[in-house]
Amino acid sequence: QVQLVQSGAEVKEPGASVTVSCKASGYTFNSYGINWVRQAPGQGLEWMGWISTYTGNTKYAQNVQGRVTMTTDTSTSTAYMELRSLRSDDTAVYYCARDMVRNQLAVVPAAADYWGQGTLVTVSS
Amino acid sequence: DIVLTQSPGTLSLSPGERATLSCRASQSVRSSYLAWYQQKPGQAPRLLIYGASNRATGIPDRFSGSASGTDFTLTINRLEPEDFAVYYCQQYGSSPFTFGHGTKVEIK
Numbered sequence: 353q354v355q356l357v358q359s360g361a362e363v364k365e366p367g368a369s370v371t372v373s374c375k376a377s378g379y380t381f382n383s384y385g386i387n388w389v390r391q392a393p394g395q396g397l398e399w400m401g402w403i404s405t406y407t408g409n410t411k412y413a414q415n416v417q418g419r420v421t422m423t424t425d426t427s428t429s430t431a432y433m434e435l436r437s438l439r440s441d442d443t444a445v446y447y448c449a450r451d452m453v454r455n456q457l458a459v460v461p462a463a464a465d466y467w468g469q470g471t472l473v474t475v476s477s
Numbered sequence: 478d479i480v481l482t483q484s485p486g487t488l489s490l491s492p493g494e495r496a497t498l499s500c501r502a503s504q505s506v507r508s509s510y511l512a513w514y515q516q517k518p519g520q521a522p523r524l525l526i527y528g529a530s531n532r533a534t535g536i537p538d539r540f541s542g543s544a545s546g547t548d549f550t551l552t553i554n555r556l557e558p559e560d561f562a563v564y565y566c567q568q569y570g571s572s573p574f575t576f577g578h579g580t581k582v583e584i585k
Contacts, residue, residue: 452524460574463524465533465534470521
């Protein structure tokens with residue numbers, strides 16, 4: 353069965369960086385893109401970006417562009433999201449989510465059918 | 478950027494009633510690339526509808542989606558106790574792939 357298992361909760365100081373991992377299993381990793389979505393406490397969902405696991409091409413939301421890097425390691429079927437220069441308003445649960453469409457040559461994401469369990473990142477001094 | 482406006486913010490209904498949730502886009506959504514997700518407290522979102530009107534795998538047929546221009550609707554017929562949750566629409570036709578702010582369906 354398809355599973356996305358994310359790394360554990362993190363507490364970081366303002367200005368630091370955090371890397372969240374998302375290990376996939378149960379399907380061919382490099383055939384489906386991965387989205388990253390975050391949710392601040394008590395707030396709605398915010399799309400952060402997407403990576404093609406086949407080509408490595410990325411799309412980022414403008415409000416994190418320049419601070420975020422999404423990568424994959426196909427040898428371990430793991431996606432990574434690094435966010436730098438953390439601020440208090442980056443405190444959120446971060447989710448990875450798989451595209452529902454199998455398309456190695458996709459250049460944009462699809463709807464997301466499988467989600468990780470979420471990783472709470474707290475930014476506080 | 479495409480702004481998705483969901484209404485109402487909160488819908489108070491009883492089990493067995495019909496829920497009608499709206500998602501209005503600020504501009505055309507390419508190829509009706511609109512999805513609906515359900516989220517319960519402490520859980521990850523769950524895909525319900527993609528392509529505006531297609532049910533995702535395993536989603537009961539009491540959930541349906543429709544589109545008319547830039548207006549999208551999620552209908553839940555005969556609410557079950559497990560349907561009380563927050564619902565989000567998302568467009569994935571144009572970057573950035575924005576979400577609406579959500580509609581909470583609560584027990585009346």
